[in-house]
Amino acid sequence: MxxxxxxxxxxxxxxxxxxxxxxxxxxxxxxxxxxxxxxxxxxxxxxxxxxxxxxxxxxxxxxxxxxxxxxxxxxxxxxxxxxxxxxxxxxDRALARGRLELEQFLSAIEASPNGVLMLDIKEHIVWCNHAAADHFALDPKRDLHQRITNLVRAPAFVAYLQAGRYSEPLVLGNGRGPGTLSIVVREYGDGMRLVLSLDITERVRNEAMRRDFVANVSHEIRTPLTVLSGFIETQQNLPLTTAERDRVLVLMTQQTQRMQTLVADLLTLAQLEGSPRPGPDRWVGLDGLLLRVAADAEALSAHRHTLRLKPATGVELAGIESELLSAIANLVTNAVRYTPDGGEIEVTWRVLEGGSGELAVVDTGLGIAREHIPRLTERFYRVDGSRSRETGGTGLGLSIVKHVMQRHGGELLIQSEVGKGSRFRLVFPAARVRHANDTPLGDEAAFSGGAISADH
Structure with a gap:
């Protein structure tokens, strides 16, 4: 007043x-x-x-x-x-706060990997984030206020949107290439609808890989079991000579070893996937690993190949000895198995620029067609399934090698040409490579010193 x-x-x-x-x-x-x-x-x-x-x-x-x-x-x-x-x-302050909150909300939705489409009562696009634009092949600015069914014309999507029954999600192919989307519609306000999309391509692929894995394991185990069952039935029902019985026992032993190798490889993969990454403080002499691998390879080759498998590297690698041995042994034994008699197999080591190291296994075998190379590290993938089984392979060796290298921060590189052989390279990062006479530095030295003190 x-x-x-x-x-x-x-x-x-x-x-x-x-x-x-x-x-x-x-x-x-x-x-x-x-x-x-x-x-x-x-x-x-x-x-x-x-x-x-x-x-x-x-x-x-x-x-x-x-x-x-x-x-x-x-x-x-x-x-x-x-x-x-x-x-x-x-x-004005309230409007500014509202605008800021709206911008923050839309920014949060924009950062989400899920696609978000807002539709009005006439199915016109009110707003969409870039994920939704990518999923439905839209332009987030140009296509505003356009009718969604004029832009996304997949019959399954149009029928799902217009049916009004949104209790179950719709699975639809991605509009911008190979892929799979899971689409959910939610109603809000006065006839407004929210279309949520999620790219489930990787999930579908993993589920398919899991089904294939189970099917492959079942097949790989069923085959030797069928053989063993047949041999057992033969011994029970037919009179066999001593030579025939010995032959059957040898074949049964081979099938049993095949199953044992398969189970061992499966356990190795499970252990690799479930274990923590190896630390950089445990050093393994590469020359010692190569000597052990060479002994097994020479026994497998039985003088049928020219082997050069023991380069004097003087190098130590940081990692788990059993895993590194498994990776190198898989590559060398594969080279022996798939190289015809009279061929050559060589292991080489070189230091790359920046201090990283490369261990290469080179053979003069049959070679691999280019289209197969990207899939070689898939579990149970075989270029020639019958030949792989004849040579005793399980189809898991290169998958194990890939996992070992990933855990050690390296990578597996494959080069091959049909009729000219193959070159498999294990590339180790510089932090995991040193000469045997190098002195540990930094955290590694502190760790080693602590270990020595503890031992004393």
Whole structure:
């Protein structure tokens, strides 16, 4: 009520001014009625003029941008201007907060790997994030306010959207290439719909790989079991000579060893996938590993190949000895198995730029067609299934090698050409390679020193 007193004072001043005018008119004319009328009219007019001036200033401010402060008059118009200005400033702050919260919300949705499409009651696109634009082959700006069914014309999607039954998600091919989407629609507001899409390509691929893995394991185990079962039935039902029985026992032993090798490889893979990554503080001599691998390879080759498998590297590798031995042995034994008699197999070591190291297994075998190379490390993938079984392979060797190298921070690289042989390279990072006479540094030295102290 602070505006009331100035208002009353202004009214009193206007009345006083009118009274003065009335007295002056009465003195000049001697007419009381004329003096009263002119005095009253003058007082009211003065009050109206002051209000008109102040009101016009406030209206001019309201018609403008309101960037400046409202007119700071006294009384009613000053109070009214202040209240209007404060209400407008509060509204602007609320709108700014709302815009900021909306931008943050949309930014959060934009960062989500899930696609989000907002549709109005007529199925027009109100907003979509870039993930949804990628999933449905849309342009997030150009396609706004377009009808979604005019842009995404997959019959399954159109039928799902228009059916109105959204309890189960729709599985649909990705609009921008090979892939699979899971689409869910949720209704909100007055006929509005939210279309949520998720790229499940990797999940579908993993499920397919899991099914294939189970099927392959079942097949690989069923085959020797069938052979063993047949041999056992033969021995039970048919009279066999000593030579025939010995031959059957040899074949049964081979099938049993095949199953044992398969189970051992499966256990190795499971251990590799479930174990923590090897630390950089356990060093293994590469020359010792190569000597052990060479002995097994020479026994497998039985002088049928020219073998050069024992380069003097003087190198140590940081990692788990059994895993490194398994990786190298798999490559060398594969080279022996798939290289025809009279062929050559060689193991070489070299230090690469930056201190990393490369162990290469080179053979003059049959070679591998280019289209097979990207899939060689898949479990149970075989270029020639019959030949692989004849040579005793399980189809898991290169998969084990790949996992070992990934765990040690390296990689497996494959080069091959049909009729010219193959080259398998194990590339180790510089942090896991050192000469045998190098002195440990940094954390490794501290760890080693602690271990020595503990031993003593």
């Amino acid at each position: 602070a505006w009331l007193l100035p208002r009353l004072l202004l009214a009193c001043l206007a009345a006083l001014f009118g009274f003065v005018i009335g007295v002056a008119v009465r003195a000049a004319t001697g007419l009381d009625s004329l003096a009263l009328g002119l005095g009253s009219a003058t007082g009211v007019s003065l009050l109206l003029i002051v209000d008109a001036v102040r009101g016009n200033r406030l209206l001019n401010w309201l018609r403008g941008t309101q960037q400046d402060s409202a007119p700071r008059d006294t009384g009613l118009w000053g109070e009214l201007g202040y209240r209007v200005e404060r209400a407008m400033r509060d509204r």
